[in-house]
Amino acid sequence: MATRDYRQIEWNAEVEDDCRKLIRLAVREDLERLYDWTSVALIPDAAPGRARVVARKPGTVAGLPAAAVTLDEYDPDIEWQPLVHDGDVVTGGQTLAEISGKARSLLAVERPLLNLLGHLSGIATLTRQFVEAIAAAPARIYDTRKTTPGWRRLEKYAVRQGGGHNHRLGLFDGILIKDNHLALGAGADDLTYSPDEAVRRAQQFLAQLDESQRELLVEVEVDSLDQLREVLPAAPDIVLLDNMSPALLREAVQLRNSLAPGVELEASGGINLESVASIAATGVERISVGALTHSAEWLDVGLDWQTDRRSSLPA
Numbered sequence: 001m002a003t004r005d006y007r008q009i010e011w012n013a014e015v016e017d018d019c020r021k022l023i024r025l026a027v028r029e030d031l032e033r034l035y036d037w038t039s040v041a042l043i044p045d046a047a048p049g050r051a052r053v054v055a056r057k058p059g060t061v062a063g064l065p066a067a068a069v070t071l072d073e074y075d076p077d078i079e080w081q082p083l084v085h086d087g088d089v090v091t092g093g094q095t096l097a098e099i100s101g102k103a104r105s106l107l108a109v110e111r112p113l114l115n116l117l118g119h120l121s122g123i124a125t126l127t128r129q130f131v132e133a134i135a136a137a138p139a140r141i142y143d144t145r146k147t148t149p150g151w152r153r154l155e156k157y158a159v160r161q162g163g164g165h166n167h168r169l170g171l172f173d174g175i176l177i178k179d180n181h182l183a184l185g186a187g188a189d190d191l192t193y194s195p196d197e198a199v200r201r202a203q204q205f206l207a208q209l210d211e212s213q214r215e216l217l218v219e220v221e222v223d224s225l226d227q228l229r230e231v232l233p234a235a236p237d238i239v240l241l242d243n244m245s246p247a248l249l250r251e252a253v254q255l256r257n258s259l260a261p262g263v264e265l266e267a268s269g270g271i272n273l274e275s276v277a278s279i280a281a282t283g284v285e286r287i288s289v290g291a292l293t294h295s296a297e298w299l300d301v302g303l304d305w306q307t308d309r310r311s312s313l314p315a
Contacts, residue, residue: 004217004237006168009156011065011086018153019066023073026112039104049103049305051110053096053117056300060128061088061096062161063120066154070113075105087161089128096301110303119151120158121299127162127292130276137280139287142167142266146290155293167288168217175202177220179242195220195227199234219266228252232260238286243269246278253283 009015030036055061064082071078078101084090096117099106130141141164147155156166168174177198193201202218219238222228225248228239232255241252249267256265266286267279279287 004215006166006174006217008166009153009160009169011157015153015157016065016069018150019069020073022150022154023070023112023116026070026115027073030108030112036104036108039107043103043107045102045104047103048100049106050098050100051106051306052098052304053113054302054304055090055092055094055096055121056302057092059090059121059125059299060162061090061117061121062086062124062158063117063154064097066116066120067097067113070116071099071109074109074112075101077101078105078109087124087163106303114301114303118298118301119296120154120161121301122296123155123158123293124162125299126296127159127164129273130287130289130292131163133273133276134280134287137277139280139284140165141276141292142286142288143292144268144288144290145170146294148293159292162292164292165286174217174219175206176240177202177218178240179221179223194230195222196231196234199231199236203234225251225255228255229259232256232263235260236263238264238266240266240268240288241284246275246282249279249282249284 053067061084064084064086067082068080071080078099080097080099082097084094084096090096127141127143134141143156143159143164144167145152152169156169159166168176177195182193182195182198199218199220206214206216206218217237219240220231220236221240221242222231223242223244228241231239239256241249244252244267249265252265256263264285265283266288267282267284268288271279271287271289272291276287276289
């Protein structure tokens with residue numbers, strides 16, 4: 001089987017840069033370059049505060065480095081002490097981190113901080129559920145480009161923390177020939193080609209590029225066994241099997257094994273936690289699930305203020 005894959009997202013300078021841009025927008029949304037007037041009216045400027053970031057429900061944590069960036073953008077003097085790691089499975093009531101600093105700053109950053117951690121941890125938690133559901137099979141769970149605009153690197157990072165794999169990051173990150181690419185040429189003689197012809201054309205195109213670009217994966221979408229039979233001799237890296245039943249997927253795997261065992265098969269289309277195990281059992285190597293990013297429920301994360309004498313507000 002092919003061992004090449006799309007790039008896998010880990011926390012790096014590009015992810016952090018995306019995060020900072022989003023958090024700067026969040027600052028503008030909440031403060032509009034002004035103030036939190038409620039805190040200014042009620043809380044002395046020098047008043048200290050301490051709090052714990054707590055998971056209200058069990059889940060998988062993602063976004064702790066992003067939380068540190070969030071605090072830095074709001075107030076670099078906030079102290080942040082994570083007590084778990086991204087990818088950790090936590091219980092309801094477990095403390096994820098402790099923060100301390102000016103009470104006004106903590107009140108201002110509370111909602112953006114919890115929004116970010118809840119969203120990313122929700123993606124990681126749902127991904128972990130999918131990964132565990134197919135633990136008995138060698139298949140891998142992949143995300144899609146069905147992400148929140150601007151959040152793609154962060155959301156794909158969260159998928160990785162949940163044990164999933166990343167599909168292509170963007171249109172620049174591979175050649176994925178879908179049905180719309182083929183349908184586009186239906187009325188133009190110079191653009192009309194079958195899936196196997198499209199694969200060969202893509203391979204010829206890549207061969208003309210510089211060495212770094214020649215390594216892009218070529219993937220093609222099919223929706224029938226006849227199309228699969230036609231495209232396998234072209235040897236794409238991956239064939240995406242769109243909306244096929246488990247019975248058809250098993251036939252597809254047998255066909256692939258006999259004609260082109262080096263090609264990986266990816267199942268896609270309406271896959272959920274109830275169906276994913278039966279799909280993985282068919283023998284496909286990849287299962288792409290848009291729900292990981294477009295339908296994940298946020299993990300309930302809260303901020304519990306510490307009210308001992310050291311953090312009480314001065315009169």
